[in-house]
Amino acid sequence: MPTSQPTLAGAPLAGRLLALILAVGSLGLVAGSVEEAAAAATPAPAVTISPLPGTPDATPSTQISFLGAPASELHDITVVGTRSGSHSGRLAGYATAAGASFLPSRGFDEGERVTVTAVVGSGASGRRIASSFTIARLYALPSEPPAKHPVDSPADVQSFYSRHDLSPPVVDVTVPATNPSAGDIFLTSATGPGQDGPMILEPNGALVWFKPVPTGVNTTDLRVQQYEGKPVLTWWEGQIIDGHGRGDDYIYNSTYEPVATVHAGNGLQADLHEFDLTAQGTALISAYEPIHWNLSSIRSSHAPSDGLLDDCVVQEIDVRTGLVMFEWHALGHVPLSDSYAPVPHLSGSVYDYFHLNSIQPQADGDLLIGSRNTWAAYMISTSGGGTVWTLGGKHSSFTLGPGVRFAWEHDAEILPEGNVTIFDDESSPPESNQSRAIVIALDQATHTATLARQLIHPGTRILAQSQGNAEALPEDEEFVGWGEVGYASEFSAAGALDFDMHLPPGGSSYRAYRMPWSATPAHVPDLAASAGAGATTVVYASWNGATAVTGWRVFAGRSPRALTAVGQFSRAGFETEMTVPGTLHYLAVQALGPAGQVLGSSRAVLR
Secondary structure (H helix, E strand, O other), rough: OOOOOOOOOOOOOOOOOOOOOOOOHOOOOOOHHHHHHHOOOOOOOEEEOOOOOOOOOEEOOOOOOEEEEHHHHHEEEEEEEEEEEEEEEEEEHHHOOOOEEEEEOOOOOOOOOEEEEEOOOOOOEEEEEEEEEEEEEEEOOOOOOOOOOOOOOOOHEEEOOOOOOOOOOOOOOEEEOOOOOOOEEEEEEOOOOOOOEEEOOOOOOEEEOOOOOOOEEEEEEEEEEEOOOEEEEEEEEEEEEEEEEEEEEEEEEOOOOEEEEEEOOOOOOOOEEEEEEEOOOOOEEEEEEEEEOOOOOOOOOOOOOOOEEEEEEEEEOOOOOOOOOEEEEEHHOOOHHHHOOOOOOOOOOOOOOOOOEEEEEEOOOOOOEEEEOOEEEEOOOOHHHHHEEEEEOOOOOEEOOOOOOOOOEEEEEEEOOOOOOEEEEEOOOOOOOOOOEEEEEEEOOOOEEEEEEEEOOOOOOOOOOOOEEEEEEEHHOEEEEEEHOOOEEEEEEOOOOEEEEEEEOOOOOOOOOEEOOOOOOOOOOOOEEEEEEOEEEEEEEOOOOOOOOOEEEEEEEEEEEEEEEEEEEEEOOOOEEEEEEEOEEEEEEEEEEOOEEEEEOOOOOEE
16 A cells, blocks of 8 residues: 655644545545635534544444544534444543544444444534445454463462462562662563463562462553553453454552553454553554455465454544544555465464554654554554555565564554664564564655664573563663563663563563552551461561552550550561561551651451
C-alpha cells in the first residue's frame, strides 16, 4: 500500500478536534457539498467516524463512534445494513472528549455493508457526514489447555513464612544497579518456575510486590502510568492463544486497590501487547479479531480462498464510560503481501499476518504502531487512519542505513528528540544470531534512517524468539527487557552494563521496566511466628507492596489488648526475620518509615 511522504502532520486524538476525511471511492465516505460548508456562519466541528471509512472487517456488534462533536450536535443519524436494514439505537456521550457512540439496538449481519449518515450542528452551520464499512465473518477462536508447568526446583522459587500463598520465581541479580535509587524493576513472570503474575523488585532483586494469578492465566506489561493525575499500576491479564491475548486491562492505585478495568469494545477482547493511558483519561489498547478471509490473493502462495486471518485492531477507549472512541484495523490499511509471516496452506490454519505489538500516542495525535510480522513501524493518522510514514518493512518511507534493518521486532517508540527505539528480536525464524535494542535517527527531510545506537547483551548471547522492549531512561540510559529469555538489563549512556538480572531457566517477562514507585498497601502487614532457641520467639514480618518500610517494631503479650514492645529491627528484604525474648502468646508488628513513623500495624496473632 503506497504511503505519503514522511511528515509528522496529524490531528490530536482525544479531547481535540479531528479532521474528517472527505475522500470517496476506496474510502467509501460521502460528505456535504463544499458550498454548504462555506455558507455556514459557524462551521460545525470536524468529526471522525469509526469504524473508519472503508474498514473491511468491522465486528457485527460494532458501535458507531463519532469523535469531535458533542452528542448534542449529532442528530438525524441513520445506520443501514445492506442485509439487516435500518438500525435504531441510542447515543452515549464520552466523558473525556467531545463525541458520542451510537449504540445499535441489534447487531449487524456478517458480510454486509453498512452505511452511516448524520448531521453535525444545526441550522445553516449543520453539515451532513457519512461513512460506510463492511462487517466481518468471524470464526470462533479455539481455547487452549493451560501449558504444563515445569516441576519447580526449590532453589528457583521464593517462599515466605508470613505469606505462604506467595511463591514467585527467584531473581538472580548478576550486576547490581549502579544507581539503586533510580527506581524499581517491573516484570510479569511467566512460563518458568514459581507462580505467574505481575511483580515489582528492588534493584537488588528483593521482592516488593507480587500478585499471583491462577494456573492458565497470564499477565503482561506491568508498569507505572498516570491516570487522572495520579500514578497507577497497570497491566494486562487473561489467556494467551496463538501468540495473542484474550483478556482485560487493569488499573490499580498506590494502595493496590482496583481503580478501573478496561475492556475492549465492539465484541473484541483486549490483547496482551499494549495498554497505554493518555493524559485525557482514555486508553489505547490492542485487540485481535479472528475472521474468515480470502488468502488466495497473496501472490506466490497456495493459501485457501476461505482462510482464517487474525486482524489487528487499535481501539481508543473512554475509560470512565467504556465506549470506543476510535478504531483502526490493520487490514484496512496494510496489504497482506507486506507480511513476512509464512502463508498457511492448510485449511484451518490461522494467518497472523500483522501481529501488532505496540502503540504510542504522539503529541500531535497520531499513533506510532509496531508490527512484528511486517518488520515495520507505522505512523498512522487518527483523522482517517491513513499511513503518514512507514519505517522498515517492504515499503519503507525511509532509506535504511547500515545496520538499521530489523526483523520480528517489538516495542517501537519515538523519543522526544525524534529518534525511534526498537527491540529487534531477529528470531522466529532467526534472521541473525542475537537480539538487540536499537535507536534509529530519522531525517524527515532526506527520508533516511541511520543507526544511532545498538545495545547487545555483553555477557550472554541472547536471541529472543518473542517479546522484549527498550525503555529510555534519564541521562541517555536505556533499560532493556529481553522478552522470552527472562533477562533485564540497564545500559549507561556509554553503553556500559549498569544492571543485569534474570529469571530462572524457562522464565520470561513480556516487557521489563525500571520506574519510580511509592505505595502503601490498603491491607495490614502480615506476620508469622515460631518458637526459637531457648526462651525466644522468631517473628517473620512482611507487607506485600510497601515501598517505604525501613524497620519493624515487635510487640508481645498475654492478651491481644495488652501488648508491649519487645524489639525493633531494620528491614531485611521482603520478609524480615526477627528473634525476640520470651514465649508470650500474642504477637503484633508495626512497619516503620525512615523517620521512625508508624506506617502500618498488623493484627495480633496467637503464636
